[in-house]
Amino acid sequence: MGRKTTITDVARAAGVSKGLVSFALNDRPGVSPDTRDRILDVARELDYRPSLSARSLSTRTSYALGLVIARDPEILGADPFFPSFIAGVERVLSAEGRALVLSVVGDDAHEQTVYRTFASDARVDGMFLTDLRHDDPRIPLLQSLGMPAVTLGDPDARHAARASADDAGRTAHPYPSVVLDDTAGVVELAHHLAGLGHRRIAHVIGPRRMMHATRRDAAFAGALAEAGCPAPIVVETDFTAAEGAAATGRLLDLAEPPTAIVFGNDPMAIAGIGIAHERGLQVPRELSVAGFDDSELARYVFPSVTSVRSDPLVWGEQAARTLLQLIATGASDDVELPPARLVTRASTGPAPTP
C-alpha cells in the first residue's frame, strides 16, 4: 500500500509549487481563484490530509488542549462533574479538529511536573484550569511557561472585591475566565431551607483550598444570616462519599443535630441520606438533605435529592470556545454563564417540630 499523500504529491499533480498549495489550503491571498480551485480539487481527489506533526513543527502549534485533573481517581469516579465537563469540551474541539489531552494526577508535586511537561513539550496549545484554588500556584506557573489558559470561575474572587470600596483596584487576572455563578443557587437553597423553618443547618463543603468551596460557604452563610438564621455548622471534606457519610454521622451525633444538611456534591448527599436511613431517620421528615450539581442519580434515589444545577456540559463547551479564541486571537473576554439554579425535590421538607 502506498504512502500517505503529502503536499508535494498534491503540488506535482496540480502542476504548481508546494508553497502555493500551502497558500491555497490555508486560504491566504496570492493565489488566483482558478488555481486555488484546481488545487483544492486535486487535494480532495487525492484525499490529501496535511500531516499534523509537520504542521506542528513549523507552526509551533500542537492543535490540542490540555486538562489536568488533580483528584484522587476514586473521587473522580464518584463525581459526575468531570465526565460531563469533558464531554462539553469535546463537543467543541472535535468540530475544530482539535484533541483533548488529559492527565489525572494524585498529588500536587506531580501536578506541577505535568504542567511543565505539557508546556515544554508543547504538547498542548492551552490549558483548562479547573478546581481553582486560592492564590492558585498554577496561574503564575502557566504564565511563566507562556501557556494560554482559561479558568473555570474567577481567580480574583470578585465576589469578595465587590464588597470592598475599590473594585477597580483588584488585580487583573492574566487569563480569561468562564464563570458560572454557583452562589445564586446556594442562596436560593438557603432561602428554601429557611422558608421551610430550618434553623440548625449544616454545610458539608469540599476542600477549603478550592475557591468554590469557600465561595459557596460564604454565600450560604450570608444568605442564612440575611434570612435571620444562625450560622451553619460547616464541615470540610475531600468530596468523597466516604467523608460525606462520616461527616453526616458526626453531625447526627451532636447534642443538637442539624435538621438540614447541605452537601457540596450529590454523591456526598446520597451517602448522607444513606447514613440517615441507616439510623432510622426519615428524610425529609426528620432530616432535610440537599446536594450540588444535580447529577442524574439525584433524580432516582429515594427520596430524590434537592440539588443545585450547575451545567458542566455547557461550562465545558464555553470554556473550550473561550480558550480557542484566546489562542487564535491572543485575547478573549470573560464569559458569564447563566447562574446555577435550585432544583427542589423530595429530600427537603419542613423542619421537624421539636
Add this chain to the structure above:
Amino acid sequence: MGRKTTITDVARAAGVSKGLVSFALNDRPGVSPDTRDRILDVARELDYRPSLSARSLSTRTSYALGLVIARDPEILGADPFFPSFIAGVERVLSAEGRALVLSVVGDDAHEQTVYRTFASDARVDGMFLTDLRHDDPRIPLLQSLGMPAVTLGDPDARHAARASADDAGRTAHPYPSVVLDDTAGVVELAHHLAGLGHRRIAHVIGPRRMMHATRRDAAFAGALAEAGCPAPIVVETDFTAAEGAAATGRLLDLAEPPTAIVFGNDPMAIAGIGIAHERGLQVPRELSVAGFDDSELARYVFPSVTSVRSDPLVWGEQAARTLLQLIATGASDDVELPPARLVTRASTGPAPTP
C-alpha cells in the same frame, strides 16, 4: 527570554555534530563513552528537552495513546468505570512521558470519523478499545488503518468457543486483549442469590450489542440453571440510572415480581433501590438488589449495595502497559487479570417467604 535549547545548541556546546548528540541521547552504539558522557552532561546543563513535534515528524510517532468513548455524556457521568480506568491508564503513561488523547462521542457515525482522524493525523500511536461489541466494526476499521490497539476483554468470545469442539479453529484476533473475567463474579452472585432462596430473579443488563452485557447474561443464566433456578427475566437498558429505574418499575409491576434484581452497574442498582423504597418495599427483606463494578457510592447508600468488584484502575494500568509493549515490540501477549469477585453487602438477603 531565549529560545528553547535545541539539539544544535547542545551539539555546538559539546563541540560535536548534532547527529552524534542524537545518537548519544538515544543511547545507540557508535559513541565513545567519554563523548557520550560529555554530551549528556552538556544536555543536562542546558536543560535540553527534545522537541516532541520534531521527533514526531521524523519518527512518525506521536507519543500519545487514544481512547474514544462512545457513550452519552449523561451516562458517562453516572458510571464511575471510565474515570477510574483513565486514572489507571494515566498512571502508566505519565511515567513514560506519553499522553492520553481522549474523545467522547455520542453517535456511532461520529465515532468512525474520530478513529479515522486519529489515524490519518497520526495523532496517537495506538488505541484502547473499550465496551467491545459483537463483531466489533472498530477492529477491522483500525486494522485497515494500520493502527495498533488493545481490547478490553476478548473479542473472540472465547468463553463460547470453549464449549465448542474445535477450540483451535477460532479466528485469531489481531489485537492483544486484557481480560478481566467478570463472569466469575456474576456466577458467584447467582449462587449467592440461589443460596438465599431466590427463584424469581431479574437481570437488568446493559446494551445487548456490547459483549459484556450478553456475556454476563449468559454466565448468570447458566449459573442459575446449574443451581436449579428458573431462567432470569432479562431487561435490556442503556446503562443510565433512568432506564434502571424504569426497568425496576416494570419488573415490580409484574403479576409475579422478582424477589431479586441484578443490575449491570451500580448507578442502576442504586436507582432500583430508590424505586423500591418509593413503593414502600424494604430492601432486602422484600426485594434483594445487586449492582456491578463496586463503585465507592455502593458502600454508602442504604442499604449498602452487594456488587461485583471489577477493578477498572488495574485494568487501565494493564491495558496501557500492554499497548505500549505492542507498539514498542510489534507483539504482545494477552493478559488475564484476577477475576471479578462478589462483594456481599446489605442489599441482598433471604428471599421473602410467600
Add this chain to the structure above:
DNA sequence: GAGCCAAACTATACCGGTTTAGTCGTCCCC
C-alpha cells in the same frame, strides 16, 4: 515603448529532530 507595480507563482530556507552515507584515523595481521 520604457518604466513601474502588483499579482501570481517558484525556489528555497526554515522548524528540530533522526538516519544514512561517507570520512578519518588506528589497530591488526600477514
Add this chain to the structure above:
DNA sequence: GGGGACGACTAAACCGGTATAGTTTGGCTC
C-alpha cells in the same frame, strides 16, 4: 609496511509542512 576492518565521528538528506525572498507576467501610465 600495505591493506582491510572497525570504531568514532561529520555532513547532509530527510520527515512534511510553513514562510520568505525572489522571479516572472501582465497591465497600466506617461
